[in-house]
Amino acid sequence: MSFLSDLWAFLRVRRKFWLLPIILVMLLFAGLALVGQGSTVAPFLYTLF
Amino acid sequence: MDVLGISAFYHDSAAALVRDGRVVAAVQEEAFSRRKHDAAFPRAAIAHCLEAGGTSLERLAAVVFYDKPFLKFERLLETYLTTAPRGFASFRRAMPVWLREKLFQKDLLRRELRTLSGSGRSSRLPPLLFSEHHLSHAASAFYPSPFENALVLTLDGVGEWATTSVAEGAGRSLAVLRELHFPHSLGLLYSAFTHHLGFRVNAGEYKVMGLAPYGEPVYLRRILDHLIDLKEDGTFRLDQSYFDYCAGSTMTSRRFDALFGGPPRAPEEPLTRRHLDLAASVQAALEEAVLRLTRALARETGARHLCLAGGVALNAVANGRVVRDGRFDEVWVQPAAGDAGGALGAALAGYHLTLEGPRAPAGGGDGMRGALLGPAFEQPDVERRLAALGARFAVLGDRELIADTARALAGGRIVGWFQGAGEFGPRALGNRSILADPRAPEMQQALNLRTKFRESFRPFAPAVLEEEAGAWFELDRPSPYMLLVVPVQERHRVAEPAGAALEGLARLGVPHSTIPAVTHVDGSARVQTVSRETNPRFHALIEAFGERTGCPILVNTSFNVRGEPMVATPEDAFRCFMGTGIDRLVVGNCVLEKAEQPAALRHDQRDVVEPD
Structure with missing residues (x-):
């Protein structure tokens, strides 16, 4: 949670809110890729992307 | 009050301990790991600093990291967006590391510090602070200097965004006045030639400086006409079509090779007259840029003291020119001007700027104590x-x-x-x-x-x-x-x-x-x-x-x-x-x-x- 609050504080100070969707999508991809590594989630990922 | 500074994860990891604003110990991780320019978390260096200071992590007032990872990530993202789709290969290589580790550096640092303290998750760690890269450099040059007031010029490859910055120090305060941003960088210009001459970037720059006197600066005009738009006050812009470091995996582009009459030299390949002349030319260009900067700063501010930091301040030939130019009464250069010194600067910035610790009267003394700050043996x-x-x-x-x-x-x-x-x-x-x-x-x-x-x-x-x-x-x-x-x-x-x-x-x-x-x-x-x-x-x-x-x-x-x-x-x-x-x-x-x-x-x- 501290990561998210730090990230929000950073975006607010820098006034770069437009980076938020990019970072979140990249983190989502990274998270799914990590979960999907050789697991039963893989087929689900293929249908998604 | 004890503050620990850390630099890590890029090159030249180091730790430094500052007590009431005085440097107690500072050492690079490479001294212990025996890997030159070691970038790993400086576990042994921190352990040494704490032991030298007779203290422990729990008793520190703060731990300060030498740069700001979010800001660096912002620069990376914006650079990739600017150069897209050209930089995709580099983007694909860099992002996994960032998304897995570097973006979560605060957690990573906390985990490493907890492991070091050996007391598990429940242990109380001191506050973890982050100092901007150029502020860390500037602090490492100003606070140990013998000056009560001084201008601080920091020149390096790149920190977060800044590549060149001017700060003003007075007593305990230190404020960055202005900055030039990536990709326009004197350090990266010099590193581009270091790469082209067949030496390792971030390590072989000394060799280019040592090679320069053997050649003639016959390419200087070409550098000033094509590569760098150098203004009278020393500010500059680099023409990115000659470089490849924003989007690619090397320093220079094919256009650079065409301009200087050949491909990059392979390591250990014989040095030719062209290589010697290129070294002489980039050295001359660097000196010209640094002199224009220092002259303009002296003219604009009337400051009498100048401190230098950042990797470019290790260019002793350019420093010698600045001193002989006589625009400042005294010039003081941080001996660990590269990223290792950032650990020391981060600790000093944390102590003086965040914790508002007083600065002892400089009194003409040298706070670096001859830079003899590492391990000793009875x-x-x-x-x-x-x-x-x-x-x-x-x-x-x-x-x-x-x-x-x-x-x-x-x-x-x-x-x-x-x-x-x-x-x-x-x-x-x-x-x-x-x-x-x-x-x-x-x-x-x-x-x-x-x-x-x-x-x-x-x-x-x-x-x-x-x-x-x-x-x-x-x-x-x-x-x-x-x-x-x-x-x-x-x-x-x-x-x-x-x-x-x-x-x-x-x-x-x-x-x-x-x-x-x-x-x-x-x-x-x-x-x-x-x-x-x-x-x-x-x-x-x-x-x-x-x-x-x-x-x-x-x-x-x-x-x-x-x-x-x-x-x-x-x-x-x-x-x-x-x-x-x-x-x-x-x-x-x-x-x-x-x-x-x-x-x-x-x-x-x-x-x-x-x-x-």
């Missing part, structure tokens, strides 16, 4: 360690040790000299040094090829008694950190043989002064002045050598071989001694002669040398 410990290695040594009294070593040096012997606390920063300053007689014409090549196993063109630096420096060099002030290149006094210079018309590397080996081993082909030297107060033992040795020979100067080069960090322990020193052309090793009061050591312990260090 005499009984040295003897125990050497004996455990099977080394044969004699233990001499102080006076005898100095006289005997001076005699050996005057007799042409190469001496490994390991004393007191290790140096912080890239230079050996007389505690982890290889020493030799500067008067011997063949000494430079002998040291380069047989002892350091490195390129023959690389110059060596003189360590001269501070009180004698003016008699030998055109130098009117101390240069304790080997960060000023100045001319050798005319009366000690020797002209090249008439009609020889030597050029390029052919000038190597031709004496250019009465101290040829430390005089570069252009008659200059990267001087270290040694004072009795800062390093009494080294001072006494040079003094004894001077009394014996009439020359109060020694060749001083770092105690290591090419590709290796400086030796950090008596064991490292012994290993290096036994594998190289060093004739005698002095560790504390122990004296070791090569001929007396067991033959079985000899090895050829050349076998383990990695290209640097």
Whole structure:
């Protein structure tokens, strides 16, 4: 949670809110890729992307 | 109040401990890991700093990291977006590391610190702060400087966004006034040429500087007309079509190669006239840019004191030009001007700016204490360690040790000299040094090829008694950190043989002064002045050598071989001694002669040398 609050504080100070969707999508991809590594989630990922 | 500074994860990891604003200890991780430019979390360096300060992580007022990862990530993302789709390959390589680790550096640092404290998740860690990269550099240059007020110019490759910054320091306060941003960077311009000349970026820049005097700056006009739009006040922009570091995986583009008449040189490929001229040209361009910057700053602000930091401030030739230019009364350069020094600056910035700790009156003193801030070994410990290695040594009294070593040096012997606390920063300053007689014409090549196993063109630096420096060099002030290149006094210079018309590397080996081993082909030297107060033992040795020979100067080069960090322990020193052309090793009061050591312990260090 501290990561998210730090990230929000950073975006607010820098006034770069437009980076938020990019970072979140990249983190989502990274998270799914990590979960999907050789697991039963893989087929689900293929249908998604 | 104790504050710990850390630099890590890019290159030159280090830790530094500051107590009430005074530097207690500072050391690079490479000293312990034995990996040059080690970028790993500096676990051993932190442990050493805490031990040297007699404290623990839990008792620190704060831990300060030397840059801001989110800001760096912002720069990366925006750069990739600007150059898309060209930078996709680089983006694909970089992002996994960022999304897995670097973006979560705060957690990573906390985890590492918890492991170090050994007290698990429940332990109380001090607050973890982050200082901007250039502020860390500026703090490392201003707070230890002898000035109450000063301008601080920081020049490096890149931090988060800033590549060039000007800060103003007054007492405890330090504020960045203005910045130039990535991708426009003097450090990266120099590194682009370092890459093109076949040397390693972030490591081979010294070689370009050392190579420059062999060439002529025939490409300077081309650099100024095409690569860099250099304004009168020193601000600049680089034409990115000649570079590839934003989107690609190398420094320069094909357009760069076409402009300078050939592809990049492969490592270890012979150096040609074109390479020498390119080195001379980029050095001239850098000096021109730095001089324009410092002149404009002096004109605009009227400041009398200047501090320099950042990797570019290790360019001692440019520093020498700034000093001789005379726009500032005094110039002070942080000896660990590269990223390792960022650890120290982060700790100082944390203490003075965030925790609002007072700054002791500068009083003209040097807060770096000669940069002798690393690990030290007591005499009984040295003897125990050497004996455990099977080394044969004699233990001499102080006076005898100095006289005997001076005699050996005057007799042409190469001496490994390991004393007191290790140096912080890239230079050996007389505690982890290889020493030799500067008067011997063949000494430079002998040291380069047989002892350091490195390129023959690389110059060596003189360590001269501070009180004698003016008699030998055109130098009117101390240069304790080997960060000023100045001319050798005319009366000690020797002209090249008439009609020889030597050029390029052919000038190597031709004496250019009465101290040829430390005089570069252009008659200059990267001087270290040694004072009795800062390093009494080294001072006494040079003094004894001077009394014996009439020359109060020694060749001083770092105690290591090419590709290796400086030796950090008596064991490292012994290993290096036994594998190289060093004739005698002095560790504390122990004296070791090569001929007396067991033959079985000899090895050829050349076998383990990695290209640097």
